[in-house]
Amino acid sequence: MTNGSLTFWIVIAAASAAFGALYGILFHEGPAVLGVTYGTCIGVLAIAYERGALFPRYTTCLRRLPSLAYFAAAEISLLLVIVVGMSATGLAVRALGLTAKSLAELVTPRPQAVLYAMAVSALLIGVLRVRDLIGSRTFTNLILGRYHRPRSEERIFLFLDLVGSTTYAEKHGDFAAQELLKDVFETIAEPIRRHRGQIDDYIGDQVIISWPLMQGVERARCIDCVFAIRKTLRDDRDRWTRRFGLVPELRAALHGGSVVTAEIGVDRHKIAYFGDVMNATARLEGLCRETKRSVLVSEAVLSRIPVLPDGIEAEALGQYALRGRSGEMVVHALAERRRLAVVGEVVGRPLPGRGADAFHRLS
Structure with a gap:
């Protein structure tokens, strides 16, 4: 399952949708379909940015920075991607008529939602970096415990x-x-x-x-x-x-x-x-x-x-x-x-x- 494969993005979308549904349950934010929609869109955007599929030249330039500067710039950029993603998803939700909430509510990210999205993105990115470090197939085999026994x-x-x-x-x-x-x-x-x-x-x-x-x-x-x-x-x-x-x-x-x-x-x-x-x-x-x-x-x-x-x-x-x-x-x-x-x-x-x-x- 490589970064550019359809399977990879389906798995990312599914994981993001699950975390979006979990947000709705934890914070009583209404119908599950909203949480799933927001989670899927924001999760895919965040991972696309981190993987270099979104703004590839910008992410390449960031990686050339010293470690501390890179970490700070990358986190600020990820925050902006999430905030803009939330607003764009709100516009889409409003256009599709999935909720009766006002446009201002939908396009204005709530602090708790932003913090939750940052935490989930950090978790997904961390898992993907471990996967990159040891290889996707090795990672999958370790998770499944395929080789616990020789x-x-x-x-x-x-x-x-x-x-x-x-x-x-x-x-x-x-x-x-x-x-x-x-x-x-x-x-x-x-x-x-x-x-x-x-x-x-x-x-x-x-x-x-x-x-x-x-x-x-x-x-x-x-x-x-x-x-x-x-x-x-x-x-x-x-x-x-x-x-x-x-x-x-x-x-x-x-x-x-x-x-x-x-x-x-x-x-x-x-x-x-x-x-x-x-x-x-x-x-x-x-x-x-x-x-x-x-x-x-x-x-x-x-x-x-x-x-x-x-x-x-x-x-x-x-x-x-x-x-x-x-x-x-x-x-x-x-x-x-x-x-x-x-x-x-x-x-x-x-x-x-x-x-x-x-x-x-x-x-």
């Missing part, structure tokens, strides 16, 4: 690592490197959401993304996500070069299998994955340096994808013994096709007699 799952993991981040930090400093990482992570979030990936963790300059196995292999979604991310970064080449003097490049490794998923922590809870798959994916990402390839995928994942996305081809690299593992892993490199497909060639798969024999031998 459970076995089949998942696909994508490890992304920013190339040259250490060198950039040595040259430009840690603060500049942090700005680069922040910008990269914000940029790649959209294609990850679009391909229904779940960002599980950030570790230094690395991002860990996962899918339930069937969801990840459906329409080769996990592979399509990798190249959508690379295209998103490449298409904004001028901005990256102008701001940071480089175009970010990412190494990527895809692997999957059975993991144990569980809720861990006492003071800080999180959903964690346990099993060889996590270690193997990390080692596979490290293999990108050795093989000098940007995108690697294990046979365990590739064998479950019948057809690669159009324009993507796989090359069998052979078996590799990854550090920390007793067995070997069959590894393939993925790349964008740079030539026209030969007649009879299946998209993303080599013709028999070229690379396919090696592929079948290794699999």
Whole structure:
């Protein structure tokens, strides 16, 4: 459930309507329909402002202020949004004939109503910020208690690592490197959401993304996500070069299998994955340096994808013994096709007699 999704706004509207109805009950403000109407309109407006959907340039400028100045300006702005929202909702209620109250009563916010709206908005915003901090799906799973007891799952993991981040930090400093990482992570979030990936963790300059196995292999979604991310970064080449003097490049490794998923922590809870798959994916990402390839995928994942996305081809690299593992892993490199497909060639798969024999031998 992302900020721009219809589901997100339906949930926000429903929660706001419930708090609006509760206000009518607590303060004896008449028919429940009025409380629901006011609550829905004011709640949606307040969250739209806080999420940057309302006055996006203004909220972006606010976030650049020092912490204390930002907090004061944001609270005053939220108060104004609520007051104006109350007045606008009063006009709408009057026009619809939902109450016999005078126009002056409807457009003049009452102090207790403003304080209640501020308190509810603060509660909703606080919950949403916790959700942002740990991830929407993790937040939902924690609320539902889905992983109170460890459970076995089949998942696909994508490890992304920013190339040259250490060198950039040595040259430009840690603060500049942090700005680069922040910008990269914000940029790649959209294609990850679009391909229904779940960002599980950030570790230094690395991002860990996962899918339930069937969801990840459906329409080769996990592979399509990798190249959508690379295209998103490449298409904004001028901005990256102008701001940071480089175009970010990412190494990527895809692997999957059975993991144990569980809720861990006492003071800080999180959903964690346990099993060889996590270690193997990390080692596979490290293999990108050795093989000098940007995108690697294990046979365990590739064998479950019948057809690669159009324009993507796989090359069998052979078996590799990854550090920390007793067995070997069959590894393939993925790349964008740079030539026209030969007649009879299946998209993303080599013709028999070229690379396919090696592929079948290794699999």
